[in-house]
Amino acid sequence: RAIRELRRVDLLLVGGGGLFNDYWPLLIPRYLAWIIAARIAGARVAWLGVGVGPIRRRPWRWLTRLAAQLSDRVLVRDASSAELLGGPSARVSVIPDPALFVPLPGERQPEPILGLIVRGPVHDDEARATGLVELLGEAAAAGRSAGLEARVLVMAPSADRAYHLGRAGDRPPVIALGPTAAELGRQLGALQASVSVRLHGVLLSALAGVPCVPIAYDDKVSLAAEQLGIGDLVLHPWRGARESPADRLAAARDPARVRAVAERVFGLRAQAEAVRG
Numbered sequence: 001r002a003i004r005e006l007r008r009v010d011l012l013l014v015g016g017g018g019l020f021n022d023y024w025p026l027l028i029p030r031y032l033a034w035i036i037a038a039r040i041a042g043a044r045v046a047w048l049g050v051g052v053g054p055i056r057r058r059p060w061r062w063l064t065r066l067a068a069q070l071s072d073r074v075l076v077r078d079a080s081s082a083e084l085l086g087g088p089s090a091r092v093s094v095i096p097d098p099a100l101f102v103p104l105p106g107e108r109q110p111e112p113i114l115g116l117i118v119r120g121p122v123h124d125d126e127a128r129a130t131g132l133v134e135l136l137g138e139a140a141a142a143g144r145s146a147g148l149e150a151r152v153l154v155m156a157p158s159a160d161r162a163y164h165l166g167r168a169g170d171r172p173p174v175i176a177l178g179p180t181a182a183e184l185g186r187q188l189g190a191l192q193a194s195v196s197v198r199l200h201g202v203l204l205s206a207l208a209g210v211p212c213v214p215i216a217y218d219d220k221v222s223l224a225a226e227q228l229g230i231g232d233l234v235l236h237p238w239r240g241a242r243e244s245p246a247d248r249l250a251a252a253r254d255p256a257r258v259r260a261v262a263e264r265v266f267g268l269r270a271q272a273e274a275v276r277g
Contacts, residue, residue: 006041016049022060032067045071049098052081078223096268099203104185114143115194117153117201120160135237139195142246211252
């Protein structure tokens with residue numbers, strides 16, 4: 001049935017997000033199977049804004065590279081993903097994450113709110129969830145000291161952990177982001193600042209002009225922070241001696257830093273025409 005459908009299309013688009021990883025054993029073979037099916041059906045294959053990794057098992061790295069070799073164009077979102085595919089080439093290119101090209105409508109109307117953009121742990125992360133919750137609690141306390149009321153913001157309500165920060169009756173409310181771009185823009189525009197575990201929380205905060213402190217649960221968050229010029233603001237939840245969320249939050253809200261991030265976002269968005277080409 002899939003082959004019949006693929007015969008009706010010119011292009012199979014693979015994307016976006018961190019699709020190629022070995023957290024789940026059948027994930028990479030499944031994407032490879034779709035790419036092989038498309039080639040059998042005579043369709044071209046392109047990747048758009050794909051994240052590659054972590055891939056800790058050698059056979060799975062080989063299958064991922066095979067999937068890239070069978071594709072006509074491979075656009076990945078960071079240099080680390082390109083390296084796992086053998087490095088940039090005529091086939092493989094690094095582009096800004098597609099989230100940075102999303103238009104967020106409306107003017108910012110900030111209120112004294114700190115958004116905590118959370119993410120439920122996957123597989124190997126479960127044992128370290130307590131440290132992450134503690135760091136988010138410290139961030140919420142830092143926000144209160146700065147006069148900001150914390151809100152827990154979730155992008156995938158069914159998957160994200162319901163974080164319980166603080167005492168019963170004194171816990172930040174949990175709010176789902178979106179689902180439309182207009183609603184997302186309004187919600188982010190109401191924040192004075194954000195602390196984000198999710199990669200796209202970091203990217204969309206920057207796009208909306210919201211000062212953001214990233215939490216590096218994964219290397220892709222650190223890589224995105226470097227792209228945006230806020231690599232020095234990253235919090236690492238599993239280090240023995242942790243950084244101060246209060247210091248990071250104050251640095252993120254500095255007007256000069258906010259302007260510098262806006263310039264980085266403008267430069268990344270300017271690459272849209274090159275991506276289309």
